[in-house]
Amino acid sequence: MAEPLLSVERVSRRFGGLLALDAASLSAPAGRITALIGPNGAGKTTLFAVISGFLKPSAGRIRYGGEDVTGEPAHRLARRGIARTFQIVQPFGGISVRDNILVGAYLRHAARADAVGVAETVGREVGLGDLLDRPAHTLTVAGRKRLELARALATAPQLLLLDEVLAGLNPAEIRDIVPVIRALCARGIAVIMIEHVMQAVMSLSEHVFVLAEGRIIAEGSPAQVVADAGVVEAYLGRGAAARIGSTHAH
Amino acid sequence: MKGPLLIAAVVAAFAAVPLFVHSNVVFNFLVVTLLIALAGQGWNIIGGYGGQYSFGHAAFFGTGAYVTAILQMRYGVNAWIGFVGGIAAGAAVGAIIGGLAFRAGLRSSYFALVTLAFAEVLRILASVAPITGAGVGILIKLDLRPQSFQFQSRAVFYLVILALVAASLAIAQTLERSRFGAWLIAVRENEDAAMALGVDATAVKLGAMVISAAVTAAAGCFYAQYFLFVDAGIAYGPWISIEALLTPIIGGAGTVFGPLVGALAVKALGEGAKLWTGDVPGLDLMIYGALLVIVVAFAPAGLVGTLANVRERAARRLRAPRKGRAEAARG
Amino acid sequence: MLSPLILGIAVLNGLLTGAVYALVALGLTLIYGVLHIINFAHGALLSAALFAAFFAHQKLGLDPYAAALLLAPAFFAVGYALQRFIIGPAARGDERNMLLVTLGLAVLIENALLYAFRADTRTVDLPYSFKTLDLGFVFLAVPRLISFAAVFAVALALWAIMALTDTGKAIRAVAREKLGAELAGIDVAHVYAMTFGLGTACVAIAACLLVPTYYVNPGAGNAFVLIAFTVVVLGGMGSVPGALIGGLIIGVVESLGGFLLGESLGQVSIFLIFIVVLLLRPRGLFGASA
Numbered sequence: 001m002a003e004p005l006l007s008v009e010r011v012s013r014r015f016g017g018l019l020a021l022d023a024a025s026l027s028a029p030a031g032r033i034t035a036l037i038g039p040n041g042a043g044k045t046t047l048f049a050v051i052s053g054f055l056k057p058s059a060g061r062i063r064y065g066g067e068d069v070t071g072e073p074a075h076r077l078a079r080r081g082i083a084r085t086f087q088i089v090q091p092f093g094g095i096s097v098r099d100n101i102l103v104g105a106y107l108r109h110a111a112r113a114d115a116v117g118v119a120e121t122v123g124r125e126v127g128l129g130d131l132l133d134r135p136a137h138t139l140t141v142a143g144r145k146r147l148e149l150a151r152a153l154a155t156a157p158q159l160l161l162l163d164e165v166l167a168g169l170n171p172a173e174i175r176d177i178v179p180v181i182r183a184l185c186a187r188g189i190a191v192i193m194i195e196h197v198m199q200a201v202m203s204l205s206e207h208v209f210v211l212a213e214g215r216i217i218a219e220g221s222p223a224q225v226v227a228d229a230g231v232v233e234a235y236l237g238r239g240a241a242a243r244i245g246s247t248h249a250h
Numbered sequence: 251m252k253g254p255l256l257i258a259a260v261v262a263a264f265a266a267v268p269l270f271v272h273s274n275v276v277f278n279f280l281v282v283t284l285l286i287a288l289a290g291q292g293w294n295i296i297g298g299y300g301g302q303y304s305f306g307h308a309a310f311f312g313t314g315a316y317v318t319a320i321l322q323m324r325y326g327v328n329a330w331i332g333f334v335g336g337i338a339a340g341a342a343v344g345a346i347i348g349g350l351a352f353r354a355g356l357r358s359s360y361f362a363l364v365t366l367a368f369a370e371v372l373r374i375l376a377s378v379a380p381i382t383g384a385g386v387g388i389l390i391k392l393d394l395r396p397q398s399f400q401f402q403s404r405a406v407f408y409l410v411i412l413a414l415v416a417a418s419l420a421i422a423q424t425l426e427r428s429r430f431g432a433w434l435i436a437v438r439e440n441e442d443a444a445m446a447l448g449v450d451a452t453a454v455k456l457g458a459m460v461i462s463a464a465v466t467a468a469a470g471c472f473y474a475q476y477f478l479f480v481d482a483g484i485a486y487g488p489w490i491s492i493e494a495l496l497t498p499i500i501g502g503a504g505t506v507f508g509p510l511v512g513a514l515a516v517k518a519l520g521e522g523a524k525l526w527t528g529d530v531p532g533l534d535l536m537i538y539g540a541l542l543v544i545v546v547a548f549a550p551a552g553l554v555g556t557l558a559n560v561r562e563r564a565a566r567r568l569r570a571p572r573k574g575r576a577e578a579a580r581g
Numbered sequence: 582m583l584s585p586l587i588l589g590i591a592v593l594n595g596l597l598t599g600a601v602y603a604l605v606a607l608g609l610t611l612i613y614g615v616l617h618i619i620n621f622a623h624g625a626l627l628s629a630a631l632f633a634a635f636f637a638h639q640k641l642g643l644d645p646y647a648a649a650l651l652l653a654p655a656f657f658a659v660g661y662a663l664q665r666f667i668i669g670p671a672a673r674g675d676e677r678n679m680l681l682v683t684l685g686l687a688v689l690i691e692n693a694l695l696y697a698f699r700a701d702t703r704t705v706d707l708p709y710s711f712k713t714l715d716l717g718f719v720f721l722a723v724p725r726l727i728s729f730a731a732v733f734a735v736a737l738a739l740w741a742i743m744a745l746t747d748t749g750k751a752i753r754a755v756a757r758e759k760l761g762a763e764l765a766g767i768d769v770a771h772v773y774a775m776t777f778g779l780g781t782a783c784v785a786i787a788a789c790l791l792v793p794t795y796y797v798n799p800g801a802g803n804a805f806v807l808i809a810f811t812v813v814v815l816g817g818m819g820s821v822p823g824a825l826i827g828g829l830i831i832g833v834v835e836s837l838g839g840f841l842l843g844e845s846l847g848q849v850s851i852f853l854i855f856i857v858v859l860l861l862r863p864r865g866l867f868g869a870s871a
Contacts, residue, residue: 052446078448086446092439103436106429107448115429134566155447303680305621354860358676359619363810364859370807371852378845488803492688499681532695532799539689546681547671 003066004029005190006051006082006159011060012214013043013050020046022214023060026192028159033181033191035205035222039235042211044194045087048161051192052084053077064159078107083157085148087164087194093137097128100136100147104154119154126150126180142173149180160184162193166200178204202226210234253423253506260507261416268405277404281476283517284411285469289490290497290509291418292466296348297495298503299425300458301438305362306369307494309347310340310463312376312485314470319388319480320381329399333471340467341460348459352452357441366491373486387481390474399475411472415510418465422506425461434458435504466494489535496538500545502552511553516541590719591840592833597725599832600732601787605805606812606824607736608783614819615756615776618676621683622663624806625690626781630656630788631797632694638705638792645705646727649789653782660781665774687803694799702798709793724793731790735783736825742779752776756819808835811855817868827866 004027013021020043028034036044049055051062053074061070069077083104092100101119109115123132126146131139139147145165152160162181166174174197181204184191195201201208201222208225210218212234218225225231229241236244267280293307318336321327327335351364376382394400401407425431436444437451445451470490474480484490493516501512519541520534527533549556605627612620630652637648663686672678713720743749754762755772763769795801812831816823831851839847858865 054442054445074442074445075448075450078446084446086443090440090443092436092443094439095435099432099435103432103444103449104447106432110429112427112429135562151443151447301677303677305680305684350856350860354863356859356863359680360859360863362621362680363619363814364856366807367810367852367855367859371849371856374845374849374852378843492684495681495684530696531700532692535688536692536696539685539687539692542685543667543671543682543689546678546685547667550678 003063005065006192007063008047008051009061009063011047011050011057011062013046013055014058020214021050021057024211024214024216025060026209026216026219028190028192030158030190031185031188032207033185033193033205035201035208036192036194036211037196037201037208037225038211042234043214044211045163046214047211048084048163048192048194052082052161078155078157081156081158082161083152083155083159084161085145085152085163085165087167089141089144089148091136091139091144091147093135095136096132097134097136097139097147098123098132101150101154104151107155122150122154126153127176141168142177145169146177146180149177153184157189159190159192162191162195164194164196166195166197174200198226253427254420257416257419257423257506260510261412261419264412265409268408274404277408279517279521281404281408281411283513284408284415284510285472285476286493286497286517287510287513288411288415288418288472289466289469289494290501290513291415291422292462292464292469293494294422294462294498294503294505294509295425295465296455296458296462298498298505298508299422299431299438300434300455300462302455302459303358303362303495304365304462304491305495306347306365306367306491307462307466308486308488308491309365309369309372310344310466311470311473311490311494312369312372312480312482313343314340314467315474315480315485316376316382316388316470318471318474319390322390323388324381328397329475330397333399333468333475336471336474337464337467340470341464343467344460344463345456348456348463352455352459369486369488369491373482376486377482382480382482382485385481387479387484390478390480392478400478407476411476414468414472418468419506419510421461421465426506430454430457438504469494492535492538496542498552500541500552502554502556502558505552505554505558508552508554515553586718588837588840591836593719593721594725595833595836596829597721597729597832598836599829600729601790601828602805602808602812602832603825603828604732604735604783604787604790605809606816606828607739607821608780608787609806609809610813610816610819610821610824611739611783612777612780613813615752616664616679616773618672618679618683619810620777620780621680622686622690623780623784623809624803625687625694626656626660626802627784627788627805628694628799628802629690630785631792631795631801632698633785634789634792635703635705635797638707644707645789645792646731649786652785652789656785657778657782659778661774661778663781664777665770668777669770669773691799691803698799700798700800702796704796705792707793722794724790728790731786732825735786736821739779739783739821748772748775808851811851811858813865814855814858814863815865817865819869820865820867823865823867 006028008024008026010023010025011021012023024047038044050057053072056071061068064080064082098119101123102115105115105118109118120132123129126149128146128150131143136147149165178200205222208219208222209216210225210231217234218228218231232241232244289311293304296302297304314336317339318332321332321335322329347365347368351361356364378384382388394402433449433454436449437454441451497512497516498509500516502508516538519537523533523537545552551559609620609623633652634645634648637643638645668682671682709723712723714723714726743753751767751772752775754767755769759769808831812824812827815831816827834854835847835851838850
């Protein structure tokens with residue numbers, strides 16, 4: 001099997017006395033959606049921060065596109081094609097939606113005219129076509145999520161890290177944004193999504209990794225993982241699996 | 251009116267002033283105002299567009315002033331070359347301070363503190379070092395010939411500083427429309443998000459700092475040529491750090507015309523206060539301090555910025571009087 | 582001439598000066614620790630307090646140490662009002678705005694003093710201004726010894742307020758976790774204002790301690806407060822022991838530096854320490870890491 005686009009190998013991250021990530025490993029193939037789930041405080045966003053270059057790992061390696069990119073800073077990884085959204089949305093509030101996306105587009109297009117064209121195209125793709133002139137701070141939460149996505153997409157990434165992009169959206173908004181995410185894979189982009197919205201995890205992702213207390217405790221297809229006793233216990237507490245009577249013990 | 255055309259129109263209007271005005275008092279006021287506008291436009295690049303609030307821009311102003319004076323008086327260099335030398339020296343100081351501060355990851359309050367400290371260090375050193383004339387300062391020899399960058403007529407000085415201001419307006423305008431400018435503004439709005447989009451924040455901030463320092467240094471060089479005297483308090487004193495910061499904030503940080511509008515407003519207010527209550531020291535700066543607080547409290551986008559916001563909101567209301575529910579839901 | 586005795590005296594004098602730096606820094610670090618802002622108006626407030634102490638002596642015949650009992654609460658009220666009604670509302674929580682607002686206040690206050698009282702330097706002459714204590718090997722100025730003791734008394738009083746009173750607990754809660762404190766019903770705007778008031782009161786007491794031996798003019802506070810910034814950064818933003826120890830260290834550095842290099846270069850050495858600490862270890866000796 002060809003090497004996956006991203007390979008996180010036994011990455012650990014320590015903050016003083018706290019071991020936030022403990023030899024976590026995962027991989028993401030191109031053109032597929034991979035989910036990263038786990039209870040709150042498991043370290044999922046920390047793992048994203050390490051993969052996207054905002055934090056250096058204390059141990060372990062990260063291989064991307066066949067190269068070792070461990071420890072490279074965020075902006076360098078973005079140029080390599082790793083893009084991320086933030087759990088708490090971070091729009092460039094004072095400027096327009098178009099200008100927000102433009103910053104991303106400028107990564108691959110130095111000329112303003114080209115970059116604006118790309119920004120408007122991407123803006124329309126995620127459904128913000130009518131709002132391009134609005135100041136970003138006037139958008140609703142759903143709009144800001146779309147903007148996060150648009151900005152990241154404008155950098156023409158090969159790997160997209162989505163950190164709880166569905167959080168705070170109502171069912172109708174989720175229903176509207178899911179096809180946009182699915183369309184990304186058709187373009188060959190590898191997507192890793194941190195998600196708590198289980199319906200999305202089940203329907204969108206092909207492979208799931210479960211992180212709990214900094215460790216990967218399970219991986220597999222959505223159906224496999226959800227039935228795994230260890231996973232159930234990570235979410236619901238010790239003994240829960242037995243009480244619920246799951247079929248696979250680990 | 252499109253950017254470059256607007257700049258040309260404004261500059262032309264200013265350039266026409268000598269046709270109607272002959273009073274030296276008025277020219278003096280205008281020269282000082284434009285000088286402060288130039289220094290402020292320098293601050294605007296790193297502070298307004300870049301969002302990094304420097305409290306020590308005197309470091310660049312003073313370096314420009316001193317280097318120009320030293321090159322002429324101690325090394326016999328031609329005044330125009332000295333001018334360029336002063337700008338280059340200012341830019342170099344900007345590179346050093348920016349390089350140290352940004353590589354150390356200093357942001358916000360800490361950045362303000364370190365720039366303040368650098369300006370103070372330079373001021374103290376200049377007040378004791380022989381090359382800067384220590385406590386006495388440097389006098390540039392009076393030589394009212396164009397080749398010495400000195401002019402018989404105030405009107406010519408006025409046109410020279412106007413040309414420099416025009417150049418700074420063009421620099422700001424070009425920055426706004428460029429990729430570098432978009433990256434700089436992104437760093438101001440949210441540095442982490444900018445980095446996630448491939449922006450090398452440290453390099454961008456450093457580049458902006460160098461440009462900013464060069465522009466403010468140019469103001470310092472011109473100051474030296476106009477007043478023919480530089481000392482530590484004038485060159486590196488808090489007065490210029492404050493005025494370089496005040497005029498863009500009041501006029502509109504991060505806008506092309508903000509520093510110019512701010513300088514006109516601030517200086518006019520200062521003169522008005524002096525006329526009204528007599529030339530008592532401290533009154534004008536008192537008003538500036540109060541003005542800063544008031545502007546931050548009630549019009550943080552400054553004069554130009556607030557005007558732009560009002561126009562934008564009115565335009566939006568005219569464009570979309572009724573929003574469909576679907577559109578409202580989408581965002 | 583550089584005998585250990587001479588150096589020892591320089592160190593002792595540095596410690597005495599450093600104590601007052603520490604007190605000024607204490608107010609600054611308290612404000613930073615809770616409001617997370619650097620109060621650029623601190624110096625101007627010190628100047629105002631110096632003038633207040635001067636006039637208390639001149640018009641009311643009050644001895645500066647007695648004046649402290651009057652001025653500390655008065656300046657507490659001033660600080661409270663400044664934060665509650667001007668800084669807080671104007672800045673609306675934005676850090677960059679707070680920088681500008683405190684800077685604006687600094688310029689306003691200092692130049693109001695200049696406008697009202699001109700730039701002439703005044704001094705207060707007291708019967709004990711030049712009294713010294715003879716320790717055998719050195720004469721130490723009595724007022725500065727009193728300052729040294731007073732600073733530790735104030736630090737102790739502050740500690741007591743923080744640890745033992747409800748207000749102090751509320752302040753510590755807000756410093757640690759503002760949102761949680763708010764949710765628990767603490768009036769954050771009030772706490773911020775109380776903290777600012779305490780910081781300003783420290784400055785007022787410092788001014789009263791300085792007046793017997795220092796000079797009074799609108800720029801005096803600023804000269805002092807850049808050094809106070811250095812102390813706070815060296816000791817660690819928000820750390821009270823840091824402010825005390827940092828103050829003593831800087832006092833000694835200034836004394837030795839001034840002695841060995843001359844006054845101007847002595848001052849420069851302080852700022853260089855400032856810059857080096859900011860660049861290499863911004864959290865200082867005892868501060869929390871960013």
